Amino acid sequence: MSQFDEQVAAVSALSDRTRKALYDYVRDRAEPVSRDAAAAALDLPRHQAKFHLDRLEQAGLLEADYVRLTGRSGPGAGRPAKVYRRASTDVAVSVPQREYEFAAELMAGAIAESITSGDSVQTLLQQRSRAAGAALAERLPQAADPLTGACEVLTELGYEPRLQGETVEMANCPFHSLATEHTELVCTLNHDLLGGFCACAGGLQASLEPAPDRCCVTLTRR
Numbered sequence: 001m002s003q004f005d006e007q008v009a010a011v012s013a014l015s016d017r018t019r020k021a022l023y024d025y026v027r028d029r030a031e032p033v034s035r036d037a038a039a040a041a042l043d044l045p046r047h048q049a050k051f052h053l054d055r056l057e058q059a060g061l062l063e064a065d066y067v068r069l070t071g072r073s074g075p076g077a078g079r080p081a082k083v084y085r086r087a088s089t090d091v092a093v094s095v096p097q098r099e100y101e102f103a104a105e106l107m108a109g110a111i112a113e114s115i116t117s118g119d120s121v122q123t124l125l126q127q128r129s130r131a132a133g134a135a136l137a138e139r140l141p142q143a144a145d146p147l148t149g150a151c152e153v154l155t156e157l158g159y160e161p162r163l164q165g166e167t168v169e170m171a172n173c174p175f176h177s178l179a180t181e182h183t184e185l186v187c188t189l190n191h192d193l194l195g196g197f198c199a200c201a202g203g204l205q206a207s208l209e210p211a212p213d214r215c216c217v218t219l220t221r222r
Helices: 003-015 017-027 035-042 046-058 100-117 121-137 146-155 176-181 183-201
Strands: 062-067 081-086 161-164 167-170 204-208 217-221
Touching: 003 017, 017 035, 017 046, 017 081, 035 046, 035 081, 046 062, 046 081, 100 121, 100 176, 100 183, 121 146, 121 183, 146 161, 146 167, 146 183, 146 204, 146 217, 176 183, 183 204, 183 217
Parallel strands: none
Antiparallel strands: 062 081, 161 167, 167 217, 204 217
């Protein structure tokens, strides 16, 4: 299951009203919540609270631990109880898929390094983008055709590749809103990212070819 599919599944878990109410209850508590406490607060049978809390944990929305609620340890302290708290990770879904955090990490890393080294932010962002593209190329299926393999891998990053003969066009830019406000910056990042990908994928090249209703970069065979 891709990260996007996992995020969709996590958000879908909240479509059940009881589950959403339990999530809200746990979220609003400063301390971890036991099954008994959640069941009592929402006037639910314990088995029903347990079922929904565990589903929220499986979806990545809650984290769980086992503690002795009595505060005692040793013989006679009783069995540890499972308690829940809101997960520390973020869950967000966008359709079409967007990857603003990915772009932010590249830009923030370049800025932080520039402050330390004094090197150009633009140069460092180019290096980081090409390195990130090279890392993506490592996911290419072995023995796959470069163009079809590129379509498979780049889909995971939020692109929507369309194979048109010997050219891959991207119907979606994962950094759409940024590209609208900072077109040259983001198109250059895209070109460097996909250029780094092609350099390691073998047999492909990335070209900056802006056009309406698609990403500014296309991939073709060398």
